Amino acid sequence: MKWLIILALIAVLVIFIVSRYRKQIQMALYVFRMFRKMRQMNKTDEKQIEMREEEQNIALVNCAKCGTWIPQNKALKLRSDVFYCSATCLETIVKVG
Numbered sequence: 001m002k003w004l005i006i007l008a009l010i011a012v013l014v015i016f017i018v019s020r021y022r023k024q025i026q027m028a029l030y031v032f033r034m035f036r037k038m039r040q041m042n043k044t045d046e047k048q049i050e051m052r053e054e055e056q057n058i059a060l061v062n063c064a065k066c067g068t069w070i071p072q073n074k075a076l077k078l079r080s081d082v083f084y085c086s087a088t089c090l091e092t093i094v095k096v097g
């Protein structure tokens with residue numbers, strides 16, 4: 001019974017605080033969310049810039065099988081000047097001879 005009274009008191013206190021400072025709490029939550037969103041946006045921006053820089057530095061090569069343009073670092077190389085976009089394209093060439 002003692003715990004029930006204490007719990008009820010705590011509940012009343014929490015309700016009192018929440019109702020009294022509701023606007024402040026909402027404001028704090030809003031600011032907190034905004035900060036988090038801003039941080040996430042900054043992170044994605046940095047990633048996109050990094051990716052763009054990578055793409056610019058790496059030359060595009062043409063797949064010898066299907067003709068798809070792919071960055072050289074992602075291409076599969078059979079000979080020094082022959083590139084393939086995927087293992088599937090490479091396999092078909094290897095199988096044919």
Ligand SMILES: [Zn+2]
Nearest residue numbers: 063066085089
């Ligand atoms: Zn291909």
